[in-house]
Amino acid sequence: MNSRLLIVGRERQREVEDLRRQEYARASGFAVDLTTLGWKSSDDESFILVAEEDGEVISTMRGEFIDDLAMLERKLECPWDFPMDLNLPVLLLSRAATTSQSRAKGLNLVLRYWFLRFAIARGAGAVVGTFVSGSPREATLKKMGYQFFENKLGWQQSTYRSLRPVQVVALDLATTAEQALSYCLEIAGESISRFKFENDFPELRFVRSL
Numbered sequence: 333m334n335s336r337l338l339i340v341g342r343e344r345q346r347e348v349e350d351l352r353r354q355e356y357a358r359a360s361g362f363a364v365d366l367t368t369l370g371w372k373s374s375d376d377e378s379f380i381l382v383a384e385e386d387g388e389v390i391s392t393m394r395g396e397f398i399d400d401l402a403m404l405e406r407k408l409e410c411p412w413d414f415p416m417d418l419n420l421p422v423l424l425l426s427r428a429a430t431t432s433q434s435r436a437k438g439l440n441l442v443l444r445y446w447f448l449r450f451a452i453a454r455g456a457g458a459v460v461g462t463f464v465s466g467s468p469r470e471a472t473l474k475k476m477g478y479q480f481f482e483n484k485l486g487w488q489q490s491t492y493r494s495l496r497p498v499q500v501v502a503l504d505l506a507t508t509a510e511q512a513l514s515y516c517l518e519i520a521g522e523s524i525s526r527f528k529f530e531n532d533f534p535e536l537r538f539v540r541s542l
Contacts, residue, residue, distance in 0.1 A: 335526045336384050337528060344382065351391075381393050390431045392430075397424075401418070425459060465497040
């Protein structure tokens with residue numbers, strides 16, 4: 333079986349969109365208009381990482397490098413008034429989706445591992461994310477060393493509304509990168525070896541679009 337990891341652009345737009353919509357339709361804890369998961373200008377500015385098996389995209393995650401605090405706050409839908417100082421730029425991970433039949437491969441952790449390596453290589457201060465409480469990834473992120481904060485405003489966009497409390501998480505790369513990488517290798521080392529990022533990490537580009 334031919335397995336590989338790669339950054340894609342609009343040439344794989346349809347496959348990425350289809351996977352996002354297919355998996356987000358099954359999500360719980362929030363309501364989303366699936367049409368909003370289509371490829372946007374922010375995807376062009378981001379890095380869209382996919383795991384591919386025999387030519388089929390089976391997992392994807394979006395990484396947005398952000399060097400402006402106001403933009404990050406708009407993305408998170410809350411002010412950054414949490415007890416953690418951020419060293420910009422940060423990497424915001426989102427739009428993760430894996431086919432149901434591939435869940436056992438640990439691909440969310442594989443993509444997260446390579447994004448961590450990317451962020452470290454390019455001098456980011458932290459890796460950030462947000463999700464509703466009760467998400468399956470919650471225990472994993474705690475073991476990796478992420479700090480957890482509550483977004484008390486929740487998600488209020490008309491196309492994307494939270495139905496449970498919303499968590500904002502941040503991994504300080506200066507202090508916890510080694511812990512996070514070691515955990516990924518411990519849990520998903522075999523899949524990380526199969527799905528390797530074999531090229532040099534690209535130069536940074538920063539997201540300016542919502």
